[in-house]
Amino acid sequence: MKLRALVIDDSRVMRNMVMDSLCKTGIADFEFTEAGDGGEAISKFDPDQIDIAFVDWNMPGLNGLEFARHVRSLRWARHVPLIMITSESAEGKKQDAYDKARITCYITKPFTVETMRRALVPIVYEMVHRHDHDAKPAPTAAPAAKPGGGFFSKLIKG
Amino acid sequence: MDAVKRAVLATFAVICGAEPSCETDLREEICHDGMVGIISFVGDHSWCLMLGLPRETTTRLAIAFAGFEIPIDSPDMGDVIGELANVLAGHVSARLEEVGLKAQMSLPTVARGQNVELLLPHALPTRRMPFSSVQGKFWVKVLMARSH
Numbered sequence: 001m002k003l004r005a006l007v008i009d010d011s012r013v014m015r016n017m018v019m020d021s022l023c024k025t026g027i028a029d030f031e032f033t034e035a036g037d038g039g040e041a042i043s044k045f046d047p048d049q050i051d052i053a054f055v056d057w058n059m060p061g062l063n064g065l066e067f068a069r070h071v072r073s074l075r076w077a078r079h080v081p082l083i084m085i086t087s088e089s090a091e092g093k094k095q096d097a098y099d100k101a102r103i104t105c106y107i108t109k110p111f112t113v114e115t116m117r118r119a120l121v122p123i124v125y126e127m128v129h130r131h132d133h134d135a136k137p138a139p140t141a142a143p144a145a146k147p148g149g150g151f152f153s154k155l156i157k158g
Numbered sequence: 159m160d161a162v163k164r165a166v167l168a169t170f171a172v173i174c175g176a177e178p179s180c181e182t183d184l185r186e187e188i189c190h191d192g193m194v195g196i197i198s199f200v201g202d203h204s205w206c207l208m209l210g211l212p213r214e215t216t217t218r219l220a221i222a223f224a225g226f227e228i229p230i231d232s233p234d235m236g237d238v239i240g241e242l243a244n245v246l247a248g249h250v251s252a253r254l255e256e257v258g259l260k261a262q263m264s265l266p267t268v269a270r271g272q273n274v275e276l277l278l279p280h281a282l283p284t285r286r287m288p289f290s291s292v293q294g295k296f297w298v299k300v301l302m303a304r305s306h
Contacts, residue, residue: 011237011238011240011241012233012234012237013224013228013234013237013238013241014237014241016224016226017224017225020225058244058263058265060265086248087241087244087245087247087248087249088248088251088252088263089248089249089251089252090248090251090252090255091252091255091256092255092260093252108248109241109244109245109248110169110172110173110223110245112172
């Protein structure tokens with residue numbers, strides 16, 4: 001599965017680490033767009049060209065929380081998963097990100113490839129499920145039972 | 159201080175692959191050769207956290223954190239040390255919030271060089287904690303500026 005990801009962090013090293021970790025999860029074939037701050041991210045963000053965004057919180061200029069709030073204010077972009085990857089590990093901060101910016105998922109630094117993978121599996125599953133649902137015509141009869149052990153079942157169990 | 163120490167041990171356990179140990183030798187060199195990451199906090203208390211890495215530790219820790227080699231005099235190394243200070247500060251902040259002390263973190267400032275001397279405000283309480291890790295020695299210093 002191909003995923004077009006926007007990676008936003010003022011640190012070039014961190015952007016490389018995020019992209020490297022995402023590739024190592026094996027969840028998808030990622031195509032990356034990078035941004036060094038929230039302002040640049042807004043200029044590069046197009047919900048028709050970006051499937052998912054990974055955003056740092058503390059950045060000069062427009063920070064990650066402000067970027068996320070901006071994206072969520074766009075009716076046509078609300079479906080895009082926003083993953084916050086940040087050093088802010090306090091529960092209050094985490095709750096702020098979910099409540100005020102309606103981010104999809106919160107990962108604290110330092111993270112491992114496994115942390116990233118476990119966070120992304122349900123998100124990507126939901127994306128595929130929504131894509132398949134949108135693409136299918138409405139069923140006129142009960143669908144046939146699918147055999148168990150599909151890709152995502154194995155991924156979640158694994 | 160206990161919150162800072164626990165944050166250091168937990169954070170660097172993930173980065174280094176093993177928990178660092180606290181050193182007992184508290185002697186401090188006036189001048190530092192390597193890199194220092196500095197983060198300030200403003201909130202219920204105003205304070206400052208400094209992470210000092212000697213030259214040898216800097217390069218080894220950068221590989222452990224970033225996964226690739228980074229020249230010590232490159233801008234990327236400034237990124238790495240800033241991120242390390244940031245990550246540590248985030249964990250300290252979380253532990254302090256658990257006991258009701260809230261604070262806002264600044265963006266990190268990073269200094270690099272030989273004979274770097276940190277000139278801190280006089281008569282403010284400071285505490286220096288030396289550590290030893292697989293990647294080498296490092297220290298963390300906390301300066302308490304003001305309580306609101």
